Amino acid sequence: MSRQIAIIGSSGGNLFNLGGRDPRKLLDEILLQMESAGLSCAALQFIAAETSMDSAKPGTPAALYSWKMSQNEPVIIAQGTLEEVNKAALTLDQDIAEQIKLGEIDGIIVMSADPKGSNRQAFEAAALHKIPVTGTGGTSMAMIQSRGVHVISASGTTGTTNRTRAVAFVTSLCKHWRIPYRPVIGGSAAAAAQSGSQVSPWKRINLRGIMMASLPGFIGMALILAASKIPGLSSLSAVFDLMIKALPVILAVIAAKQVSELDEVSIVAGIVAGVLSVEGGIIGGMIGGIGAGILVHYIFRKCVEWRFPATTVNIIAGGVSGLIAGLFVYFLIAPVALAAGEGVRYLIETLVSWSPAIAGLIAGLLIWPAIIGGVYHAAILPIVLLEMERTGNSFLGAVDMVGLVMVSAGITLANMVAPRDKGEAAVAAPGFAINMGFGTFVEAAYPFMFSNKLVFGGAIASAGLGGLLIGLFGVRGTAYVPSFLGPISSNNATGFLFCMAASLLCSFLITFFVNKMSLGRRSKQHNLEA
Template identity: 85%
Template sequence: MNRQIAIIGSSGGNLYNLGGKEPQKLLDEILLQMESAGLTCVALQFIAAQSSMDSAKETTLAALYSWSISQGAPVIISEGSLKEVNEAARLLDREIAEQIELGEIEGIISMSADPVNTNRHAFEAAAKHKLPLTGTGGTSMAMLQSKGVHVIAASGTTGTTNRTRAVAFVTSLSKHWGLSYRPVIGGGAAAAIHAASSTSPWKRINIRGIMMASLPGFIGMALILAASKIPGLSALTSVFDLMIKALPVIIAVIAAKQISELDEVSIVAGIVAGVLSVEGGIIGGMIGGIGAGLIVHYVFRKCVEWRFPATTVNIVAGGISGLIAGLIVYFLIAPIALSAGELIRFLIETLVSWSPALAGLIAGLLIWPAIIGGVYHAAILPIVLLEMELTSNSFLGAVDMVGLVMVSAGITLANIIAPRDKGEAAVAAPGFAINMGFGTFVEAAYPFMFSNKLVFAGAVASAGLGGLLVGIFEVRGTAYVPSFLGPVTSNNTIGFLISMAASLLCSFLITFFVNKMSVYRNSKPAVSM
C-alpha cells in the first residue's frame, strides 16, 4: 500500500527565485518523484504569491493550491490578495490537521511553511503523532524542529532546484520507510515544447537566482585555491587559473537554462555563449547567458512551429542561439562588462581601504538584519561573487563566515551545552553540525534569536566583533565551506581563524549566560502573599 503524504508550504522568499514563482512546475516535479517511490499525495496546501514572501504585502496577489482527489492533481481553490488567500489557507490547515488525527496522512513534505500561523494546526498534529517530515526553508524548518516535529531531513533553499529538492524529499522519506526509489529524470520533447510556450522568458530573468545557482562553481574554485597551498600540490595553481576563466561559462549556462527552461538545448546555448563571453568576466557571462536563454526560447518555438525535425531544432536552437548571443558580447559588450566588474571591486576595495576596521564593524553589525530582511541574497551575495571572481575570496565573504556562520554556531552550541529546556538541545544539534560542517544553514539560530531579545542582540554584537577583526586583519575569505577550510581558503589564515573563533566564542558566552539566567528565573519559587 502506498504511503500517504501531505505537501505543505508556500512559494517562499528565497524559494520564490528558485522555482516557487512557478508552483505548478514545482509541484509536478515533487509528484513525479513521489510516484516513482510509491508515495501518494492525499493533501496539499500551497500558497503561491506573485512576489517573494520577503517583500510580499497583504495586497499581493496569490493563489491557494489544494489536492483534488477526483482529478488526482493540484487545483487552485482560492485566488485574490495574500490576506484573503491566507484566510482560506487557515481553513484548509484545519482540514489537513483533521486528516492527520484520523491517520490518513503518514508523512509530510514542507517548503517555506508557516508553523506559527497558516500551518499551525497541521504541524501541531504532526508533532503529536510523530509524523516524519522533510523539507526546505531555513527559518521554517528551524521553527518546526523547535516545536517538536519529527524532522528527518532539513535544509535551506539556496542552491537547490525543483528537481534536487524533490529528489531530496522523496529520498529522505524512502529511506525512513525502507522503500525502493529511483529518481525520475523527466523532460523530453513534449516537456521542452511546453516550456517553450509557457511563461514569457523575460519574466524568468532573475539575477539573484542566477548568482545563487552558480555559487557551487565559486566554492569549487576556492577549494582548489586552498588545496594549491598544500605542499606538493602547487601544480593546482594552474587549475585555479583555468577555473577563473570558466566562471563566466558557468553563469552563462545557469542563466540560459533558467530563462529558457529547455534543458539540454539551453545548456548547449549557454555553453557556446559563455565561451564567447569569457573576456567580459562574470557580468559578460551573465549577459551572454541571458541573451542565449531569450534567443533559444524564441528560435526553438519557431522551429517547432515550422515542423523542423527534432535534431535540427536542437542544433539550430542550441548552437545558433548561443553563437548570436556570444558574438554580441564578444564584439560589443565584453569590454564594458569587464570594466563594470572591475569598478564594483574597486569601489569595495576603496571603501575598505579608508578604514578596514570600521568597514568590517559596520558590515558585521548589518549582516544579520540583511539576511533576515531578505537583502543578503539579493544584494550582498552577488557582490561576494564579483569579489571572488578575481582572487576566489572576498571581504564580505569573510564577514559572512564570521558574522553569520560562526555566530549561528556559537548560539546553537550554547543551546546544546546549556539549553533552557532539554528539547532545545535536540533542535540545536543539527544546526551546529551543519554550520561547522558545511558553512551554511545560519537560520538554525533563528528560534533562539527570535525567542530572546538578548540572544538576538548578542548575535548582532558578535557579528560586529567578528567583522571588526576581519577588518583589522584585512581578511578576505568565504563562507559555504566547512569551517576548518575557511581559514585555509583565505588570504590570512591566522587572522581569519582568530576572527572566526572570537565571534563564535562571543555568541556562545552571551547565549550561555542568557540561558542560565532564564533557567534560574524559572526555577525560582514564586513569593506568596
C-alpha cells in the same frame, strides 16, 4: 471535444540513449505537452527494452506500456523477453487499428516504431483513414511514409531531448488542426497555467536565482585555492587560474537553462555563449547566458512552427542561439561588463582601504539584518561572487563566515551546553553540526534569536566584533565551506581563524549567560509559587 491521440513506438536504438531508457519520463513529457494543448491520450503502445534496440536480442528483458483509461496514465501490461513482449504488442496493435477505423483516434505520435511488425495494422489503418502522423526515428518514419501514411512532420532522433521531441510533436499536430498551443516548461499543464510557467522568457530572468545556482562553482574554485596552499600541491594554482576563466561559462549555462528551461538545448546554447563571453567576466557570462536562453526559446518555437526536423531544430536552437548571444557579448558587451565588475570590486576595496576596521564593523553589524530582511541574497551575495572572481576569496565573504556562520554556531552551541529546556538542545545540535561542517544554515539560530532580544542583540554584537577583526587583520575569505577549510582558503589563515574563534566565543558566552539568567528567573518564580 478534444482531439484523441495514439502514442506508438519503442525505446528505440539511438532514442534509448536520448530518453528511451526511462519510458515513464519520456511518456510523461509527451502527455504534459498534450494536456497543455487540450489533446487527450486515447491509446498507447510503447515497447521498452533494457538495452538499445540496435543491440537487443530476442531474449533481452522488455516491458510493454499501454494506456489505462481509469487511471489516466501509462501502465505496464506485459513483461518478459523482447520476443514475448513483441507478441503481446500485436494485440494492442490490433486494438489501436480498430480504434482508428471507428474514428476514435484523430492523430498519432510515433517514436522508433515497427511498421512491418508490431505496428503494422495501426499504420495500415492510419494510411486508409488519412490520420495525421508526427514522429521521430529516421528509418521507421521513412518506412511509414512509404506506406502512404499522412505524415505531417518527421525527423531523426539525434540531438533531440524528451522535451524538445514532445514540443515538436504537439506543435505539429496543433498547427495541422490550427489549435492554439504554448509549450509547458514544468509541472502539470493546469499548474503551469496558474503559476505562469508559460509566460515570456523575459519574466523568468532572475539574477539572484542565477547567482545562487552558480555558487557551487565559486566554492569549488575556493577549495582548489585552499588545496593549492598545501605543501606539494602548489601545481593546483594553475587549476585555480583555469577555474576563474570557467566561471562566466558556469553563469551562462545556469542563466540560459533558467530562462529557456529547454534542458540540454539551452545548456548547449549557454556553453557556447559562455565561452564567447569569458572576456566579460561573470557579468558578461550572465548577460550571454540570458541572451542565449531568450533566443533558444523563440528560435526553437519558430523552427518547430516551420516544421524543421527535430534534430535540426535542436541544432539551430542550441548552436545558433549560443553563437548570436555569445558574439554579441564578445564584440559589444564584454568590455563594459568587465569594467562594471572591476568597478564594484574597486568600490569595495576603496571603502575598505579608508578604514578597514570601521568597514568590517559596519558590515558585521548589518549582515544579520540583511539576511533576515532578504537583502543578503539580492545584494551581498552578488558582490561576494564578483570579489571571488578575481582572487577566490572576498572581504564580505569573510564577514559572512565570521558574522553569520560562526555566530550561529556559537548560539546553537550554547543552547546545546546550557539550554533553557531539554527540547532546545535537540533543536540546536543539527544546526551547530551543519554550521561547522558545511559553513551554511545560519537560520538554525533564528528560533533562539527571535525568542530572546538579548540573544538577538548578542548575535549582532558578535557579528560586529567579527567584522571589526576581519578589517583589522585584512582578511579575505568565504563561507559555504567547512569551518576547518575557511582559514585555509583565506589570504590570512591565522588571522581568519582568530576572527572565527572570537565571533563564535562571543556569541556562545552571551547566549550561555542569557540562558542561565532565564533559568535562574524561572527557578526563582517556581520557588515563589511553591
